[in-house]
Amino acid sequence: MLRTFRIGGIHPPENKLSAGKKIVRLAVPKQVIIPLSQHIGAPAQAIVKKGDMVKTGTLIAKPGGFVSANIHSSVSGKINKIDSAIDASGYKRTAIFIDVDGDEWEDAIDRSDNLIKDCKLSGKEIIDKIAAAGIVGLGGATFPTQIKLTPPPGNKAEILIINAVECEPYLTSDHILMMEKGEEVLIGVTLLMKAIDVKRAVIGIENNKPDAIKHLTNLASAYPGIEIMPLKVQYPQGGEKQLIDAVIRKQVKSGALPISAGAVVQNVGTSFAVYEAVQKNKPLIERVVTVTGKKLTNPTNLLTRIGTPINALIEEAGGVPENTGKIIGGGPMMGKALVSPDVPVTKGSSGILLLTKEESVRKPMQNCIRCAKCVNVCPMGLNPTLLMNATEFTNWDMAEANYIVDCIECGSCSYTCPANRPLLDYIRLGKGKVMGIIRARKA
Amino acid sequence: MENKIIISPSPHIHSGDSVSKNMYGVLIALMPALLVSLYYFGLGSLIVTLVSVAACVLFEYLIQKFFFKQPATITDGSAILTGLLLAFNLPSNLPVWIILIGALAAIGIGKMSFGGLGNNIFNPALVGRVFLLISFPAQMTTWPVPGTFPMSYMDGQTGATVLSLMNEGVTQLPTYTDMLLGNMGGSLGEVSAIALVLGLIFLLVRKIITWHIPISIILTSFIFTGIMHLVNPAEYAHPIIHILSGGLLLGAIFMATDYVTSPMSKSGMLVFGIGIGLLTSLIRLFGAYPEGMSFAILIMNALTPLINLYFKPKHFGGK
Amino acid sequence: MILIAIISLGGIGAAGAALLYATSKKFEVYEDPRVSQVQEVLPAANCGGCGFAGCAGFAAACVKADNLDNLNCPVGGASVMEKVSAILGKEALKTEPTVAVVRCNGDCDARPQLNQYDGVSNCAIAAALYGGETGCSFGCLGMGDCEASCNFDAIHINPVTRLPEVIEDKCTSCGACVKACPKNIIELRKKGPKSRRIYVSCVNQDKGGVARKACTNACIGCSKCEKECAFDAIKVENNLAYIDPVKCRLCRKCVVVCPTMAIHELNFPPRKEKEADSTVKPQKIQPETAATVTPENK
Structure with a gap:
């Protein structure tokens, strides 16, 4: 009996169209647009100005607060302008535009394919290097990694959990990364273990990726302390709290951090980025992006420079098909519908999904028949229909008392609802309001 | 567009x-x-x-x-x-x-x-x-006697149901086989236990309902009538007769599980089912009506909002 | 028999009455009689515009407060606050009546639709998701959160322009729509003499060229109005002009110079013939010409 998390969950059609497609390196575009907010927290502060020349890997923006991250140029060339550009948030935000000229890298970066296993650095030094490289959680949450590796005082991590479940339908970027860069991933894991000083790490992989499970299990025998755990396919297993529950059978309490259960969770892509940052001095300037969709001629996995406009990726995958209704940044469950194909790839872009018009349009909403299917699938044990009503009637007390802030916005409720009710739309709104109320009360 | x-x-x-x-x-x-x-x-x-x-x-x-x-x-x-x-x-x-x-x-x-x-x-x-x-x-409590594709509508022979027989103290009841197949008097959909259970299996397989409500109703009535039967076998019928007779299975499988009028959380569903099981048995054994299923369900329907208020889904991470 | 019934029932009745009386005395809550007096003069709209949940809460706060400086019933306005101050013997601040003003004039013709929203018809939800169906991420989303929030039937979405319109006579300036609007488009402005008002009907802070491209009625921050104003009432900040209602003398000169007609005047009599001859009639200019006007545009 394979493990999974113990409350709720759904199993949408996996549609992993690009599974097994080798990683293709996408050509450097003519211009990149690098947004200053690619992570959760304060936007980074630009330290370059119009007309400056930069190399690939040059630091171009520094953290704008405690929760923030460095940003590096992903190309070499000249800063065209610092202006607002529409990004995945759907709003215009500040970004650095760089005109590409050649591809000259910073000298410190080791661009060879040599595998470097040994690392003499201390945990603190590893974390510093990770911070310097601007690494954020690559699973989509984009939380700056160095902060997650530095638990608040009084907490000690006991286990490192690597999130390789890739529970979102369609996405395959983590899967192919494990297949092609397995050794690097495992070295990254040992570095992370050293950084938080734990002896045990578990890589959780859903068993719809048997090749990755086998491949990593073979490799892991050479890396003491790393264990591969196959997990039952269940969405949203990639949720931090769900994964902890699945792997170590501990449920993080409402409002608590994962560290309270002794766990630190990192994405498998992050682990690869950590390897490159620590062993190769390479900042986070490119990532693997899945480009997929049922009508796309060539669904694929592309190694893409950060800041590349996504239409370059779509072109590589065969161009925008006729009848495309929606372009989604991320997977179909939690991704964001993008306003235009000019939006750049950011650190958190795990995939680009194109849906047809028919797939895009929602069906009309009906009355709630109280079938409780949303209650049964909610992985946080909430009552989505109650929370939606509370939000609709602005009953914030009721919403708070029923743990609206615990919602992880996985979308299982809206996915399941037979009456096509937009449960998550309302809950997300209510969650924001209630969090605002709680913050105001504390202040 | x-x-x-x-x-x-x-x-x-x-x-x-x-x-x-x-x-x-x-x-x-x-x-x-x-x-x-x-x-x-x-x-x-x-x-x-x-x-x-x-x-x-x-x-x-x-x-x-x-x-x-x-x-x-x-x-x-x-x-x-x-x-x-x-x-x-x-x-x-x-x-x-x-x-x-x-x-x-x-x-x-x-x-x-x-x-x-x-x-x-x-x-x-x-x-x-x-x-x-x-x-x-009067009209609601006279049931036609079952036949084989009888072509009579309102002029057929009428008889009593198992429960009304028991209520009147009659001891000669249909056999278990008849009760399973449905060869007995009663409302037209409630007679055949096998057909109803087939429906339950279909509903469970298709995940249209969960097991909580039907099973808790059936178990509760079984246990309650079973205890009464043990206390006084002469007065109170065997629990299996109670389960197979009347509208208990029909109610437990199809009426009580109505989405709209049943609780939303699993614990709430169990409370709801136990309540129906108890009320049905009480009405059958001690009430004036031979059958109590519909009243029991309606009473618990009325309590559903209250059950929803107190029996919340199991929250991730406990309280 | 009858006697027994009368005695027993009468007894139960008497005992019940005594019990009710005793409990009502014991649990009686003292309430300042002035609270109900104040409540009497309030509009009883329970709109929450004063910052309290309803009129009762506001009345209690008025009685309790040392002075009425921070308390104001926007619906009743000065006349009601005068009555309140008469009851309580406390001085009420004189407030000028205000009215809700919608600061967006990007109707469907001016703001072409670029994408199609397919979520719940709710401005707050759409605003949390993205900038909106048009190129302007500041403007009205047109799904009517303001309309839903209004207790007085005073604001409605015009189905043609998809912009809200305020019915001035019904607007009590309670501020519900101001809070409801996720884009902060609606402002409570001084009602002005004879309800005459001049305001910039745009909140777009994009640079002129960008704003203009998204919406032909947008304020492009060209500062013409700022220069024109003789009373220092107009300030352009973040590519957006704002007219200070206190300083504005309603001369209407800014309205004429605005190249995009983003400055609106309300309830003024039509301009005299002579005036119309001497001043250039404001005309909508084409985007190309707008580009030459805006200094920011490259």
Whole structure:
């Protein structure tokens, strides 16, 4: 009996169209647009100005607060302008535009394919290097990694959990990364273990990726302390709290951090980025992006420079098909519908999904028949229909008392609802309001 | 509209489940019981079922069209389901005009007066049945004797149900085989335990309902009547007879599990089921009516909002 | 028999009455009689515009407060506050009546739709998701959160322009729509003499060229109005002009110079012929010409 998390969950059609497609390196575009907010927290502060020349890997923006991250140029060339550009948030935000000229890298970066296993650095030094490289959680949450590796005082991590479940339908970027860069991933894991000083790490992989499970299990025998755990396919297993529950059978309490259960969770892509940052001095300037969709001629996995406009990726995958209704940044469950194909790839872009018009349009909403299917699938044990009503009637007390802030916005409720009710739309709104109320009360 | 990108909040895919799929799923699950009733009650069963279904759909359509002035939603299957369930709770020799009154009570009072599907407090079919039971006790408690495709409607031979026999202290009861197959007097849909259980299996496999409500009702009544039987076997019948007779299985599988009127959390469903099991047994053993299933369900329907308030789903990470 | 019934029932009645009386005395809550007096003069709209949940809460706060400086019933306005101050013997601040003003004039013709929203028809939800169906991420989303929030039937979405319109006579300036609007488009402005007002009907802070491209009625921050104003009432900040209602003398000169007609005047009599001859009639200019006007545009 394979493990999974113990409350709720759904199993949408996996549609992993690009599974097994080798990683293709996408050509450097003519211009990149690098947004200053690619992570959760304060936007980074630009330290370059119009007309400056930069190399690939040059630091171009520094953290704008405690929760923030460095940003590096992903190309070499000249800063065209610092202006607002529409990004995945759907709003215009500040970004650095760089005109590409050649591809000259910073000298410190080791661009060879040599595998470097040994690392003499201390945990603190590893974390510093990770911070310097601007690494954020690559699973989509984009939380700056160095902060997650530095638990608040009084907490000690006991286990490192690597999130390789890739529970979102369609996405395959983590899967192919494990297949092609397995050794690097495992070295990254040992570095992370050293950084938080734990002896045990578990890589959780859903068993719809048997090749990755086998491949990593073979490799892991050479890396003491790393264990591969196959997990039952269940969405949203990639949720931090769900994964902890699945792997170590501990449920993080409402409002608590994962560290309270002794766990630190990192994405498998992050682990690869950590390897490159620590062993190769390479900042986070490119990532693997899945480009997929049922009508796309060539669904694929592309190694893409950060800041590349996504239409370059779509072109590589065969161009925008006729009848495309929606372009989604991320997977179909939690991704964001993008306003235009000019939006750049950011650190958190795990995939680009194109849906047809028919797939895009929602069906009309009906009355709630109280079938409780949303209650049964909610992985946080909430009552989505109650929370939606509370939000609709602005009953914030009721919403708070029923743990609206615990919602992880996985979308299982809206996915399941037979009456096509937009449960998550309302809950997300209510969650924001209630969090605002709680913050105001504390202040 | 031609080539504009569509923007909407996540999630961007849907399971494809729908209200009508669920309703038609329940209808399919009711088919074995319908076939059995056609076999044993023949023409009467056919007339009662058709009249009840047609009347419920018609009343729903008329009320939505002329009172609510909204597009009619009769295609979602819920009115058909109410009609069929109401028919299942009626004797197969009931005159048409009484069925029409029952359908009006079910749809008009039980469902539409609360605002339509999703807003009703009580199971509409049961509202219709209880309305008729109180208004026309004589007609509602004379059941035709089962035959093989009998072609009689209102002029057939009548007999009593197992429960009314027991209530009157008669000891000669149908055999277990008859009770399992449905070869006994009773409302037209409730007689065959096997057909109803087939429906339950279908509902569980298709994940239309969870096991919590039916199983807790059946177990509770079994245990409660079992204890009473052990205390005084002469006075109180064997628990298996209680489970197989009357509307217990029909109620537990199809009436109590009505989405709208049952609790939302699993713990709430168990409380709901136990409540129905206890109330049914109490009414059967100590009440004036031989059958208590419909009253028990209606009482627990009324308590559902309260159960929802106190029995919340199990929250991730505990309190 | 009858006697027994009368005695027993009468007894039960008497005992019940005594019990009710005793409990009502014991649990009686003292309430300042002035609270109900104040409540009497309040509009009883329970709109929450004062910052309290309803009129009762506001009345209690008025009685309790040392002075009425921070308390104001926007619905009743000065006349009601005068009555309140008469009851309580406390001085009320004189407030000028205000009214809700919608600061967006990007109707469907001016703001072409670029994408199609397919979520819940709710401005707050759409605003949390993205900038909106048009190129302007500041402007009205047109889904009517303001309309839903209004207790007085005073604001409605015009189905043609998809912009809200305020019915001035009904607007009580309670501020519900101001809070409801996720884009902060609606402002409570001084009602002005004879309800005459001049305001910039745009909140777009994009640079002129960008704003202009998204919406032909947008304020492009060209500062013409700022220069024109003789009373220092107009300030351009973040590519957006704002007219200070206190300083504005309603001379209407800014309205004429605005190249995009983003400055609106309300309830003024039509301009005299002579005036119309001497001043250039404001005309909508084409985007190309707008580009030459805006200094920011490259």
